[in-house]
Amino acid sequence: MKSASLTLSIVLLLILSGCVETPGEQIISESVASEDWAPDGVVRENEYSRTMVVVGPARSGYSGGEMEISWRNDQEHLYMALRGKTSGWLSIGFDPLEWMKDADMILGTVEDGEAIVLDEYSSGNYGPHEDDTFFGGSYDILESGGLEVDGHTVVEFKRRLNTGDKFDEALTPGQSVSIIWAMADSKSRYTKHNVAYGEAILVLASGDETAIDQISGTSAATLSPREEEGVLFIWEEEKVARDLYKELYRETEQSIFMDLARSEQSHMDQAKTLIDKYDLKLPVKDEPGVFSNSTLINLYKELLARGMQSQEDALKVAATFEEISIVDLERELKVADNDDMRVVFQGLLAGSRKHLRSYVMDLQDMNIEYTPQYMSPREFDEVVKD
Numbered sequence: 001m002k003s004a005s006l007t008l009s010i011v012l013l014l015i016l017s018g019c020v021e022t023p024g025e026q027i028i029s030e031s032v033a034s035e036d037w038a039p040d041g042v043v044r045e046n047e048y049s050r051t052m053v054v055v056g057p058a059r060s061g062y063s064g065g066e067m068e069i070s071w072r073n074d075q076e077h078l079y080m081a082l083r084g085k086t087s088g089w090l091s092i093g094f095d096p097l098e099w100m101k102d103a104d105m106i107l108g109t110v111e112d113g114e115a116i117v118l119d120e121y122s123s124g125n126y127g128p129h130e131d132d133t134f135f136g137g138s139y140d141i142l143e144s145g146g147l148e149v150d151g152h153t154v155v156e157f158k159r160r161l162n163t164g165d166k167f168d169e170a171l172t173p174g175q176s177v178s179i180i181w182a183m184a185d186s187k188s189r190y191t192k193h194n195v196a197y198g199e200a201i202l203v204l205a206s207g208d209e210t211a212i213d214q215i216s217g218t219s220a221a222t223l224s225p226r227e228e229e230g231v232l233f234i235w236e237e238e239k240v241a242r243d244l245y246k247e248l249y250r251e252t253e254q255s256i257f258m259d260l261a262r263s264e265q266s267h268m269d270q271a272k273t274l275i276d277k278y279d280l281k282l283p284v285k286d287e288p289g290v291f292s293n294s295t296l297i298n299l300y301k302e303l304l305a306r307g308m309q310s311q312e313d314a315l316k317v318a319a320t321f322e323e324i325s326i327v328d329l330e331r332e333l334k335v336a337d338n339d340d341m342r343v344v345f346q347g348l349l350a351g352s353r354k355h356l357r358s359y360v361m362d363l364q365d366m367n368i369e370y371t372p373q374y375m376s377p378r379e380f381d382e383v384v385k386d
């Protein structure tokens with residue numbers, strides 16, 4: 001694990017272009033990768049240039065845990081380490097369309113002292129997932145290695161940014177890529193992620209390994225009153241989404257609402273890890289349809305009433321709610337300095353963008369064009385065409 005003293009910065013890069021704002025990018029900690037990369041299962045202090053810790057809460061079916069993702073890249077290659085408290089598998093997936101679908105996945109475990117690193121593709125939202133070669137693609141992990149020590153597993157691998165395989169995401173230096181991650185306590189690829197899973201944004205370096213691209217600020221170990229307010233608000237907003245989608249499912253029986261209500265539950269759980277860690281109090285009991293924030297109460301009532309009118313209205317209000325969620329998360333990220341909060345909120349933002357895309361795609365399947373209500377047309381297009 002990298003020492004905190006060598007951790008140089010948290011970076012918040014908000015790109016303002018005209019009056020249109022694109023979502024913030026983040027790097028959690030950054031240092032110069034001055035050591036040679038070696039896939040030996042040990043993440044040395046200066047082996048990687050960027051590190052981020054992602055956390056999934058304990059809940060029904062999940063024991064909970066965190067995974068440390070370390071990476072560096074040049075113009076051609078990506079080098080990565082996944083480290084977590086498990087003796088099972090760890091995995092990262094690049095750029096899913098929704099849930100796990102269409103993600104370019106890499107899944108690794110260590111068995112009898114040897115790392116087994118798979119190059120997989122998720123053809124659907126329900127695992128287990130197949131190797132790229134199963135679909136006619138290629139195995140593109142150039143080098144890999146790993147170690148399992150004291151119940152912690154590290155898997156390291158190298159691949160081309162752009163492998164040329166259509167079942168791999170063509171990554172580019174400097175790109176912010178939406179990722180999913182997961183861990184299981186079993187070494188079998190057929191066992192579901194029963195430790196934790198989640199979403200995040202990973203920012204690749206521009207390609208000059210010796211340079212640190214952007215630096216600003218230092219990490220705060222506490223939450224400011226403003227940040228606390230933001231955490232509580234976002235937890236409640238995710239609850240509105242979950243409760244709204246559950247009601248819309250009851251009315252319309254469209255499976256997307258049940259799937260995304262489940263996903264919103266996981267978003268609430270992720271926000272709750274912050275509430276628990278920073279000793280905050282839930283703004284309201286977790287009972288269906290019960291909220292404390294008056295804006296959210298009114299929004300829930302209004303969207304539910306509109307959504308109940310037809311299948312089309314249900315999908316439209318859900319898309320609108322995701323837009324609001326995106327705008328709110330972006331606003332909170334602008335003022336958030338705390339590392340934990342930034343990682344969780346970036347993950348939630350990646351999730352909301354996927355949800356918006358899913359609702360808009362379902363409307364398109366019904367030949368209905370959705371017009372953004374809260375996002376700028378430019379940002380909306382970027383999300384939907386991602």
Ligand code: HEM
Nearest residue numbers: 091092093099127128180181182189190191192197198263
């Ligand atoms: C045996 C392999 C796998 C199975 C059977 C599986 C199954 C599932 C199922 C059923 C869900 C729905 C939510 C739930 O039931 O908890 C889900 C969600 C999810 N899975 Fe997997 N999965 C597998 C592998 C993976 C891998 C390798 C990754 C990461 C690279 C991953 C990332 C996720 C994420 C992020 C979600 C939540 C998506 C969202 O809420 O938007 N899964 N998975």
